[in-house]
Amino acid sequence: MNYRILVNHSDNNSKVLVPIEFLHAPNEINTKYVFISFGQRKVKAEIDTDKCLECNEIMVSKDIADALYLNLEVEYQLKYDKNTIRIGPVIGLLLGLKKNDISNNLLKRALNYTLLYNNINGLIVVFSIEGVDYENGIIEGYFFNPKCEKRQLPWGKGVFPIPNSIFQRITLDKYNQNKLKSITQNCIFNSSYFNKWEFWIMVSRCSSVKYNIPYTRILNSLDDVDFIINKYGSSYIKPINGTLAQGIYKINKHLNTYLFKKKNKAQKLSRKQAKEYINNTIKDKKYIVQQPIEAFTIDGRHMDFRVIMQKDYTKEWMCTGIISFTGIEGDICSNSGGELLFEYALEGRLKLSRESTFIIKQNMIDICKKICKILDSSGENYGDLGFDVVLDKNLRVWVLEVNKRQYHSTPLWVGDIQTFYAVKTNPIKYAAALGGFTIY
Amino acid sequence: MLNEQIKISPYKKRLSTIIIDKKLAEELNISNKKRAFVSFGAKKAFVDVEFPLGGLSNEVFLSTDILTSLRIPEYLTYEIRIDKNEIKIGPCIGILISNNRYENIKKRYIKSFHSSVLDYKGILGAIIIFSLDRVDASNQIIEGYCYNPIKDNWEAGIFPYPLAIYKRIGISKKWENHFLSVIGDGLFNNYYPNKCEVYSWLKDEKIISSHIPDSAIYKSWNDIEYMLTKYKSIYVKPIWGMKGIGVVKISAADNDIIFNYRENSENKEKVVKNLKSASENFFAPNRYIIQQSIELINNKGSIVDLRCVLQKDGTQNWICNAIIARLGAHGSVVSNVSNGGEAKTAIDFFREDMLLSEKDAFILKEKIINYCMEICSLLDKYGLNLGVLGLDIGIDKEGKLWLIEINSRSPNPAIVLRANDILSYYNILSAPLYYGKSIAGFKA
Numbered sequence: 009m010n011y012r013i014l015v016n017h018s019d020n021n022s023k024v025l026v027p028i029e030f031l032h033a034p035n036e037i038n039t040k041y042v043f044i045s046f047g048q049r050k051v052k053a054e055i056d057t058d059k060c061l062e063c064n065e066i067m068v069s070k071d072i073a074d075a076l077y078l079n080l081e082v083e084y085q086l087k088y089d090k091n092t093i094r095i096g097p098v099i100g101l102l103l104g105l106k107k108n109d110i111s112n113n114l115l116k117r118a119l120n121y122t123l124l125y126n127n128i129n130g131l132i133v134v135f136s137i138e139g140v141d142y143e144n145g146i147i148e149g150y151f152f153n154p155k156c157e158k159r160q161l162p163w164g165k166g167v168f169p170i171p172n173s174i175f176q177r178i179t180l181d182k183y184n185q186n187k188l189k190s191i192t193q194n195c196i197f198n199s200s201y202f203n204k205w206e207f208w209i210m211v212s213r214c215s216s217v218k219y220n221i222p223y224t225r226i227l228n229s230l231d232d233v234d235f236i237i238n239k240y241g242s243s244y245i246k247p248i249n250g251t252l253a254q255g256i257y258k259i260n261k262h263l264n265t266y267l268f269k270k271k272n273k274a275q276k277l278s279r280k281q282a283k284e285y286i287n288n289t290i291k292d293k294k295y296i297v298q299q300p301i302e303a304f305t306i307d308g309r310h311m312d313f314r315v316i317m318q319k320d321y322t323k324e325w326m327c328t329g330i331i332s333f334t335g336i337e338g339d340i341c342s343n344s345g346g347e348l349l350f351e352y353a354l355e356g357r358l359k360l361s362r363e364s365t366f367i368i369k370q371n372m373i374d375i376c377k378k379i380c381k382i383l384d385s386s387g388e389n390y391g392d393l394g395f396d397v398v399l400d401k402n403l404r405v406w407v408l409e410v411n412k413r414q415y416h417s418t419p420l421w422v423g424d425i426q427t428f429y430a431v432k433t434n435p436i437k438y439a440a441a442l443g444g445f446t447i448y
Numbered sequence: 449m450l451n452e453q454i455k456i457s458p459y460k461k462r463l464s465t466i467i468i469d470k471k472l473a474e475e476l477n478i479s480n481k482k483r484a485f486v487s488f489g490a491k492k493a494f495v496d497v498e499f500p501l502g503g504l505s506n507e508v509f510l511s512t513d514i515l516t517s518l519r520i521p522e523y524l525t526y527e528i529r530i531d532k533n534e535i536k537i538g539p540c541i542g543i544l545i546s547n548n549r550y551e552n553i554k555k556r557y558i559k560s561f562h563s564s565v566l567d568y569k570g571i572l573g574a575i576i577i578f579s580l581d582r583v584d585a586s587n588q589i590i591e592g593y594c595y596n597p598i599k600d601n602w603e604a605g606i607f608p609y610p611l612a613i614y615k616r617i618g619i620s621k622k623w624e625n626h627f628l629s630v631i632g633d634g635l636f637n638n639y640y641p642n643k644c645e646v647y648s649w650l651k652d653e654k655i656i657s658s659h660i661p662d663s664a665i666y667k668s669w670n671d672i673e674y675m676l677t678k679y680k681s682i683y684v685k686p687i688w689g690m691k692g693i694g695v696v697k698i699s700a701a702d703n704d705i706i707f708n709y710r711e712n713s714e715n716k717e718k719v720v721k722n723l724k725s726a727s728e729n730f731f732a733p734n735r736y737i738i739q740q741s742i743e744l745i746n747n748k749g750s751i752v753d754l755r756c757v758l759q760k761d762g763t764q765n766w767i768c769n770a771i772i773a774r775l776g777a778h779g780s781v782v783s784n785v786s787n788g789g790e791a792k793t794a795i796d797f798f799r800e801d802m803l804l805s806e807k808d809a810f811i812l813k814e815k816i817i818n819y820c821m822e823i824c825s826l827l828d829k830y831g832l833n834l835g836v837l838g839l840d841i842g843i844d845k846e847g848k849l850w851l852i853e854i855n856s857r858s859p860n861p862a863i864v865l866r867a868n869d870i871l872s873y874y875n876i877l878s879a880p881l882y883y884g885k886s887i888a889g890f891k892a
Contacts, residue, residue: 009655123811127818215505216453322765324892351871363566366874370567425806426795433814448766448821 010083010129012065013095019069022051024093025058026066035088042091044068046076047098047131047169048145048191055093066093077146077169081153083129085445097130097445099436100147100171102188102196104136105178107148115150115163120416120432121175122152122162127447128440133168137184145170145191172443173197175391175435177413189389195442197319197391197435198412202383203248204296207410211382220375221407227295230283237261240299245286248294255293258300301406303398306357309334312408313350314418315376315395316427318434321447325380327373328434329427331418349422368405372397375405383410391438394418452476452506452528453572456520456537459509466495466535467509473499476530484533486510488518489540489574489608489888490588490631508537519589519607523596525572527890539573541884542590542610546579547617553577553593558602561595567878568597571885576607580623588630612636612884614835618857634887636835636880640857641827642687643737649830650851655822660851666736669727676700676723681741683781684731692782696730697741708781715779742850744842747801750776753783753852754794755863756820758837762882762892766824768817769876772867773797791866816841819849827854835883 016023024044031037042055051072061067066086068078078095087094101121104110118134125132135149146167156162173195174188188196202210208224211217225232227245236243237259247255259282260267266282268275277285289295303310316328332353348357354365376395383390394414398406419427437447452472459467466486473479478497485494493514508528510520520537529536545557557577565575578592588609593602612634613627627635641649647663650656664671666684675682681699689695697708698720707718707726720726744751757770771794776783783789792800794816798809820839827834838855861876886892 123807124814126811127814322763322767324763324765362870363563363874366871367566367569369871370570374570426810429807429810448818448825 009064009085011086011095012062012083013073013078013080014061014065014067015070015073015078015080016067017070020071021069022053022071023069024053024055024066024072025061025068026055026093027061027063028057028059029063030066030086031057037088039091042088042093044072044076044093044095046078046095047171049076049169050092051075077167079131079151079166079168081155081164082131082151085129087444089444094444095130096172097128097440097443098169098171099128099130099132099439099443100149100174101132101134102137102174102176102178102180103134105138107136107138109136110134110139110150112161115161119152119162120429121436123429124433124436124447125152125154128436128445130440130445131168131171132436133171134163135168137178137180140170140184140188142187142191147171172445173439175439179413194387194389195439197389197438197442198393199390200386200388201412202410203294204246204409205248205294208296210386211379211407214378214382217375217378217382217407220405221379222301223299225297227286227290227297230279230286232297233259233266233282233286234261236297236299242300244298244300245289245295246298248296255295301398301408302400304358304401304403306334311353311357311399313353313372313395313397313399314414315372315397316414316418316431317376317380317393317395318431319391319438320434321437321441323438323441325377327376328430329419329424330369330372331422331424349424368399368403372405375407379407379410389442391442392435454506454508454526454528454537456515456522456524456526457507457509458512458515458522460512462496462511463513464493464495465498465509465511466514467498467500467503469503469505469507470499470501472505472508472528476528478530478535481533484535486514486518486535486537488520488537489610491518491608492534493517495535519605521574521594521596521603521605521607523598523603524574524594525597527572529890531889536889537573539571539612539885539888539890540608540610541571541573541575541881541888542592542613543575543577544580544613544615544617544619545577546581547619548579548581550579550582550591553579554602554604558593561602563874564877564881565595565597566874567881568595571878571881573885573888573890574607574610575881576610577602578607580619585626610634610884611888612886614880614884633833636833636883636887637837637856638833641832641854643685643689643853644687646851646854647737650823650826653826656826656851659819659849661742662740664738665734666727666731666738667733669724671738672698672727673723675738675740676705679740683739683741684736685739687735687737695782697781699741710777710780710782713777715777715781742842742852743845744850745802745845747775747797749778750780750789751783752776752797752801752843754816754841754843755791756816756839756841757861757864757876758820758824758839759876759879760835760883760886761879762886764883764886764891766821767879768820769879770864770867770869770872771795771813771816772863772869773801774863791863793867793869796867816849819851823851823854832856833887835880 043050044053053072084095122132132152133149135147139148148167150163150165153162153164170191176196205226211221233243242260245257258269264279266277311332311334314331317325318328330350332348332350354360394411395407396409416431440447479499481497484497485492526537575595576592578590582591589606591606594605596603609631611631615635650660684696686694699706705720705723707720709716752775755772758766759769761767772791773794774783774789774791776789795809798804834856840852842850842852864873
């Protein structure tokens, strides 16, 4: 049930009035005083009943409304536990560093996050890190206003409490990250960034998935490249922090000649030149060197997959969708070219049976889930991760990389609008559940 | 810690002993144990514990006496979990398929379970199909067929009581209580509410009550007359009916009363002069329920409802695994596909037939899921152990949602096949095993 919050403007005595039913099961309120929380703000109030209130209304005195920064334009869920009436949810979407980053265009795109607003209610607030006032526990931002007149952008500017939970879509500095993490009691996701090397360190420890990620070393010199080539026949070097295909080289070796390949360019280098090349490359950027994975190819084009892993109202990991990409012939990466739904890719292109397609799909999801849980066990809070996955010739699943800020629009590349909406709304479901509110 | 997968091998040199590699023991946090008990299904046995160095970390040795008394098949891959002094090997999941036809398991049922175990790698342990006539209650063992993933077949054998039993048939109270005493509340779907119970339970629930059609038990023809005066159009359905069999729509038009129903896959219409004698002819007292007829959206003369497949997963959360629109046969009073209708995914129906935009289709789908979740959590609160539900939801011409029916007695997943959505079909088939795994003590 959703509640309207009324304010008694002539009362400044920290009071909350509730309909009689509200005291009964499941709440069982029998104290004279309760706490009322809204986002991260909390006040103490004297509780009483009022016969004039509808069963879905409560009334607070003006001082309480002010102290909580209550927004009265929307309806809320009310939860009662541990002597606290919680009004909410207040969900934050941290989408910018500066206040100016929150443009009309960005707000328009953010509307996809609000598709299921009617199931959740409360406040969905878009804000920037500049808009956060830690001292007073408030943020400046834009809340979704479902009652807004049509044709108008339904976001209202205002000041709100720091949210119950925050979906963070930008990279934050350590200070702000830790600050928000502690204020929200770790209800901020994806809270922390990890680079390719940290990923390897975390995941390779676990025996059940360590053979589903390519063997990785930090690139300190050509010796590391040699080590990988001796072991695996060839090697890839990648910037430790890069995304997509930027800065990736494939290095082969024949006798004492090295072949460096980047996209479609290749150059032959002697050992001395190669050494120099590597030393130059790692001068101002950290790199890793990795075991190559021979992806399954069809007509010389290899295929890889984006597995979208998200948490939803269950607070558990699940797969929202899998998109497959086919690379251009001879290209070492496949971040360009044809995209297909997983099922079409495996059945249509790989000519696998329905049953095998299903088994591979489950296996892929299972491995991604295990990795998600390893990442969770670091104590950070993740809820929205994009896995770059390939199948090798034996149809073994390899996870090449995990993206912390995945493109939500990937399903649109294959025309799957329904999955796109699911990708957009799952983090909101998760955020509501994190804050202790219900979606279903 | 991640769930450890292990193989079990026999150890002949000692009695009552389990041998776990030191590394695995450390990961399981039991490396200081000297004694423990091992369990498989409902069987348990005390063991001495040894942790040698340098073995294979995924191989666990059990002395042959324990292996035999716990009846652990050696051809399976297991998970191992620790709960205080218990070393759980499993899962051990049962599918109770028949009361008294053990022979039929091999002949008839095994084939139909082939697709349910496609996802065996995610479930592991023993999946056993059995029937009541080969349950040995005094020794607490069952005879049944266990899936062997290596040979991809089902092997006959004797097993302990599984800790989770997916019940596909009705069983007596005596059996129910027997299983309860031995394995606990591990029997699901343990209750099949009939149409009357569903109505009487939900009619007082704030959020749901305005979304269920007004209903009454048929005791005499006066009940039909009363409901007909109230609603002009009503349904009379067998309380225990399935697949739309025996459903009659009664409408009052001018001075006539019309009975519409399906017979031999055809639509029948009968103008009734004497409501009393017609009612007594058609319906037996206390065996039928009278329901207010809802003006559901229809598609070119077919009535449409949505079969929502709700299942609990390995984390014991309800998940909606499919919503299928069922378009009844033209002019039919029921939408059941088995009664001549067709099916497509709800999203396709919303887009193609209701002409909704992608966005509105998504929002409507989520609204329906939302509503189903309310019902599922109520059924949980009522104390039923359900893992699989088919909820039939109708949409009326104002867009309001109605609960038409709850199916907990093996809701037929083949419905999704009609809608050409085979991957979710496999998902639906394996979901009860995932739920079973979690209630057998191997929660994801």
